[in-house]
Amino acid sequence: MARLDNESPDSLLLQMGPSHPAMHGTIRIRLELDGERILRSDVEVGYLHRGFEKTCENRTYFNLLIYTDRLNYVSPLINNVGYALTLEKLMGLQVPERAQFIRVLMSELSRISDHLTCLAAMAMECGAFTVFLYNMKAREFIWDVIEATTGARMTTSYIRVGGVRADLHPDYPSAVRKAVGETRKVLKDVHGLLDKNKIFLDRTRDIAVMTPENAIAFGWTGPCLRSTGVAYDVRKAFPYLVYDRLSFDIPVGDRGDNFDRYMVRMREMEQSLRIVEQCLGSLPATPATRMADDLEPAEAILAARTKRPRGGIRLSPNLEGSEKAVYRDILAGDHRSIVPPKEETYASIEGLISHFQFFMKGHGLRPPRGEVYSSVEGGNGELGFYLVSDGSDRPYRLHLRAPCFHVVAALEELIRGRLIADVIPTFGSMNMIGGELDR
């Protein structure tokens, strides 16, 4: 290729190819080596370019929610929230308070699972396989909580424009407390295993140091920027949802090396656990009626032919959490932006018509014309959505500001002059997620 021709005949061209054992997915680093020292490198991305932006131009706003899950796939709920917030900014919707707390709870659980995965992979590549197993164990408990509410462990598509799809499941306090307790135990163990571990320190301390000015010039945000000492967090700078009411700290590092990136993520997990506990405590109440016992759905539909049924209708179990009684607390908006509750859909003609129109091609979610940029604090940094709408039911252009794109853009500079073995912890601490980097 044009860029990495051998300059000196003594150097060796080595490829750390797209199928990478370091389980980061697919990135290709071409190295020019002098022995083990890296003279120059060329980072090639795009092996997971799945055409997210072009696909979004061909899907309705509602349907493209599933594609946003697969962007930063270790913290999918945060991407969902980011996208929903962008649309709500464009449409001027105000989300109910309970839904905001639920979104924050889910986002923070996703963030914890993101950091757990990142550090697990990083430690495993440095040889600490135990940390990988412990982190995955904690992640399972968190995913159990997410699964009981949303129905899926990972790619949930749980957030809706105007709120969330369903309320939290009935035993969420005990499940969340168990997940938090297990995560705290695991974090304590990992601190004990890695913090003062000579091998880990030798591989990560003072390796790939980034100065704050350089980080800002590269557009770094998130834990990587905070490890250099700059305390920028979108949740504090541009508070969204209910983050301004919750108390949490922003951990910063001082040296900007790999160890600081690891430490910032560990501390952020503790802060996220604090936020989760606060959300548990301050979730606004919801009407107690759940799963009413009155009418079977088939009877209700039959009865609705003559007269609108007045009592509650027993919905199927997979619709638990989205009954009419709790609808007001989980979703905001009128028939143009949300689906009516199932009791309305099946027992009244207006409900049926608005349900139908929501999904019809050309109708449904149609934000006003205009463009908007809105961002949330993703697992890697500022996750921004730039949306250009032309008034129809499909976006004209949806662009993602991917945080790890800018972080990985600095990889070449960070590994220049270092040994091959330094590439692994450096790359691991950057938390490159292919779905977000390549879109």
Add this chain to the structure above:
Amino acid sequence: MTSMPGHFVTTRFNHILGWARKFSLFHYPYVTACCGMEYMSTACAHFDIDRFGAGMTRFSPRQSDLLLVVGTVTQKLAPVLKTVYDQMTEPKWVIAFGACAVSGGIYDNYAVVQGIDQIIPVDVFIPGCPPRPEMVLDGLLKLQEKIQKQEQDWRWKKRKP
């Protein structure tokens, strides 16, 4: 029907060979995208893949016999996948893990290969976006059944008219 003298021996040998192969699969996790997270969950303590004998992860195609294609394969990555498959030695099996590997998944556009069976032969398809670890283990068990039933190329059997 006259039976050749070696049949009992060859079928027993096939049986033992199948048993040995299916319980000692060395897999090469060709991880690309979101399914990688479920792969990690399957491989770890909660949904242990090691209890089925398939726990040895070998990050080299020359040392592995099961190619586990996890996640979306893009057009840019396709030649790499073919190279990796060609580098594996016989006997080798391929599992397409996840909807994107099976058929392109939710991505039907300019950049994604619509199923890896357009590039390499696949033995087991595991659908799901991403598939639950239990589904992955079920797919692995089906592959193990398939391996058990595979017959070897015994020359004297083939010469029968």
Add this chain to the structure above:
Amino acid sequence: MEEKKTLGELRKRFGGNILEASAPFGDETAVIRKDALLQIAEFLRNPPFAFTMLLDLTCVDYPGRPDRFEMVYHLFSLARSERIRVKLALPEGAAVASLTGLWKNADWLEREAFDMFGVRFEGHPDLRRLFMDEGFDGHPLRKDYPLRKRQPRIPPRT
């Protein structure tokens, strides 16, 4: 208000080069003339405005307009927690100044814009494709590129 101040200062300093300055949905936006990009970017980067971070650089394709592409730059000032959007219209085939001298991530961002839209950047040290492979013909995110037009590198089996 803080926000209007930046746009107001821009108008005062650059006058005719600022075609439009508004804040739709709360996002300050300035539409500028293509040739003034470098000066305006440098002006915004220096103190007192200190937009030290280039958040994002992207392009939107409007095939119906005479100036087909619209470049969109999002700048961010950490010290003042302020964002601004700078847009400029670009005819097809024209090149726009590269911002690699001012912000380091402009390198990859411009490569992505070139790959997806075919926009050329003057002064970019190494403008080549980022996501698609080198032999790819066309620019996928343009409106006239069909969604499903695949260009396989190896022929399908059988």
